[in-house]
Amino acid sequence: MGIMNRLLILILLFTCTGTAAQQVRLDISHVVGNMPMQLKVTEYHNAAGDTFTITVFRYYLSNFTLSDATGKAVNAEKAYFLVSEDSTRSKQLLLKNCPAGKYTRLSFMIGVDSVLNFSGPQSGALDPMYGMFWTWNSGYIMAKLEGFSPSSRLPNHMIQFHIGGYRAPHVTQRLVTLELPTPVTVSARHTPQVSLEADAATWFDGLHKISFRQTAGFMAPGTIADRIADNYQHMFTVKEVIHRR
Amino acid sequence: MTRKAIYLLAAFCGWLWIMGSSRDTLTAHAPVVEYYQLKIPDSLPPPVYDFKKNPLTKEGIALGRHLFYDPKLSLDSSVSCGFCHQQFAAFGHFDHALSHGVLGRTGVRSVPTLFNLIWQKDFMWDGGVNHLDIQPLTPITDENEMGMDMRELITRLQGNKTYKGLFKAAYGSEEVTTERMFRALSQFMAIMLSFESKYDSVMRKEPGVKFTAEEEGGHRTFMQKCASCHKPPLFTDYSLRNNGLPYLPSMNDVGRMRITNNTADYLKFKVPSLRNVLVSAPYMHDGRFFDIFQVFDMYDHGQEKGNTIDPLVKNGIPLNAKEQRQLYMFLNTLTDKNFIKNQDFSEVLITD
Numbered sequence: 231m232g233i234m235n236r237l238l239i240l241i242l243l244f245t246c247t248g249t250a251a252q253q254v255r256l257d258i259s260h261v262v263g264n265m266p267m268q269l270k271v272t273e274y275h276n277a278a279g280d281t282f283t284i285t286v287f288r289y290y291l292s293n294f295t296l297s298d299a300t301g302k303a304v305n306a307e308k309a310y311f312l313v314s315e316d317s318t319r320s321k322q323l324l325l326k327n328c329p330a331g332k333y334t335r336l337s338f339m340i341g342v343d344s345v346l347n348f349s350g351p352q353s354g355a356l357d358p359m360y361g362m363f364w365t366w367n368s369g370y371i372m373a374k375l376e377g378f379s380p381s382s383r384l385p386n387h388m389i390q391f392h393i394g395g396y397r398a399p400h401v402t403q404r405l406v407t408l409e410l411p412t413p414v415t416v417s418a419r420h421t422p423q424v425s426l427e428a429d430a431a432t433w434f435d436g437l438h439k440i441s442f443r444q445t446a447g448f449m450a451p452g453t454i455a456d457r458i459a460d461n462y463q464h465m466f467t468v469k470e471v472i473h474r475r
Numbered sequence: 476m477t478r479k480a481i482y483l484l485a486a487f488c489g490w491l492w493i494m495g496s497s498r499d500t501l502t503a504h505a506p507v508v509e510y511y512q513l514k515i516p517d518s519l520p521p522p523v524y525d526f527k528k529n530p531l532t533k534e535g536i537a538l539g540r541h542l543f544y545d546p547k548l549s550l551d552s553s554v555s556c557g558f559c560h561q562q563f564a565a566f567g568h569f570d571h572a573l574s575h576g577v578l579g580r581t582g583v584r585s586v587p588t589l590f591n592l593i594w595q596k597d598f599m600w601d602g603g604v605n606h607l608d609i610q611p612l613t614p615i616t617d618e619n620e621m622g623m624d625m626r627e628l629i630t631r632l633q634g635n636k637t638y639k640g641l642f643k644a645a646y647g648s649e650e651v652t653t654e655r656m657f658r659a660l661s662q663f664m665a666i667m668l669s670f671e672s673k674y675d676s677v678m679r680k681e682p683g684v685k686f687t688a689e690e691e692g693g694h695r696t697f698m699q700k701c702a703s704c705h706k707p708p709l710f711t712d713y714s715l716r717n718n719g720l721p722y723l724p725s726m727n728d729v730g731r732m733r734i735t736n737n738t739a740d741y742l743k744f745k746v747p748s749l750r751n752v753l754v755s756a757p758y759m760h761d762g763r764f765f766d767i768f769q770v771f772d773m774y775d776h777g778q779e780k781g782n783t784i785d786p787l788v789k790n791g792i793p794l795n796a797k798e799q800r801q802l803y804m805f806l807n808t809l810t811d812k813n814f815i816k817n818q819d820f821s822e823v824l825i826t827d
Contacts (some may be wrong), residue, residue: 248826250681348606348655349606350608350609351608351609351612357625357653358625359629359653363609365604365613365617366734368604395737
């Protein structure tokens with residue numbers, strides 16, 4: 231092995247440890263009520279009593295913040311994540327460059343900042359090729375749930391909820407704040423792991439009950455989108471905080 | 476000694492990391508490009524388009540032009556942007572009321588002309604698209620237009636030898652991304668300026684260029700009766716209005732209301748520029764008028780006066796035969812022959 235190779239490996243090692251430092255890993259699992267989410271096959275029931283299946287469950291997360299017991303908040307590195315039930319990798323989020331500290335609260339946004347909705351095409355998770363950008367009425371689809379329900383009067387009994395809208399009065403970004411059951415300690419040596427659960431049943435329950443007989447789909451900015459966003463603002467819970475030694 | 480070496484290495488890695496994070500994602504390796512200076516007449520307001528985020532380069536424009544004329548951007552490689560946006564029609568679709576698409580499909584609105592786009596804040600007849608850089612996404616993915624899946628398109632272009640060269644020249648690497656593709660298309664469309672009509676020469680008081688008496692009369696009528704919406708020098712104020720065009724049940728196009736869900740926006744459509752208007756028939760959002768005199772007649776006596784009709788035209792625009800003739804002569808002075816024949820915008824034949 232030549233000196234150059236060794237040097238390269240060393241550089242690689244240093245670069246890796248450099249960026250790997252001070253991260254928090256989030257593992258997200260999806261459930262519907264008290265059942266694990268299984269696309270296409272499992273039948274669920276909403277609060278209105280409709281039976282339904284889910285074929286697509288996808289949403290953006292961004293603007294991650296950690297706060298300590300005194301209320302002081304720090305930001306993780308700016309990043310946008312497209313979480314999708316059909317992709318295991320998309321459910322493992324790495325929050326990079328978190329300042330060292332002991333944190334008791336995690337906050338983030340469901341959706342994409344307003345300014346990026348009118349700034350032309352973006353790259354990475356925000357690439358319009360992922361089908362999360364409306365072409366007829368520019369703006370991101372912040373969250374998407376599709377499936378089927380016998381109660382739906384749409385063609386083929388489909389249910390289709392594409393939730394978006396960034397301009398007042400129909401704004402669908404929602405801030406989520408979660409208290410951590412045990413504090414998360416961020417340091418260069420440990421990457422703590424937080425397990426989150428997102429419950430898709432909340433979309434149709436909570437402040438505003440949605441019955442598929444009445445509303446089987448909504449795919450534009452508007453009041454129903456706002457209501458579903460109000461509902462899914464509460465879809466996350468913290469299951470566990472793990473510190474690996 | 477070893478410790479010193481490690482410190483040095485660490486510093487070097489830190490530097491690499493900093494350089495890595497600060498570089499522009501669009502230009503991973505600084506390409507050797509030739510910047511393009513756009514000449515905008517002094518009399519115009521500053522453009523809305525932000526060139527700082529997408530500086531014009533000869534290579535970027537060349538890539539954009541290639542993309543614009545490439546039918547590979549459509550599902551069955553049959554329809555390019557230039558298929559509907561024809562240069563001789565000021566990039567409108569000559570003689571076609573509604574847009575055409577792949578597999579013989581037809582859209583629901585007429586093809587707008589393309590020029591002076593860098594002053595436009597929103598796009599499409601209902602203003603639903605909010606940025607020039609994102610506009611092509613709509614026709615490319617619309618099943619009645621180019622019917623293409625974006626992921627498939629990126630893969631298709633990535634595998635093409637010509638594009639490898641064009642992307643490398645414009646951005647420093649062969650990588651094809653949606654962002655790079657759309658920015659290049661914007662660069663090509665941004666340079667489509669049309670300010671060399673006879674009207675412009677007259678306004679600039681160029682020696683020997685004068686309106687004829689008929690054109691002069693038309694200009695007066697225009698300034699009195701049309702110019703508040705079709706405002707010079709762009710000949711539009713880019714607003715959305717209900718001009719009284721009768722609603723067609725067979726089309727059921729509600730206009731801006733589709734975007735805002737607000738009944739106050741019922742039947743409102745974008746005010747189009749009247750530059751090059753006589754070469755870009757048919758007219759209106761559904762291309763229902765093939766002759767400009769039908770448009771004059773509509774304003775004179777053919778409006779449908781619903782709740783949302785614009786206050787400026789709610790009493791119609793009376794235009795007698797002489798005014799109509801002179802108006803026609805004046806509109807003729809808005810045709811920019813240099814623009815519709817400019818070799819910089821002409822079609823490139825793409826066979827691979």
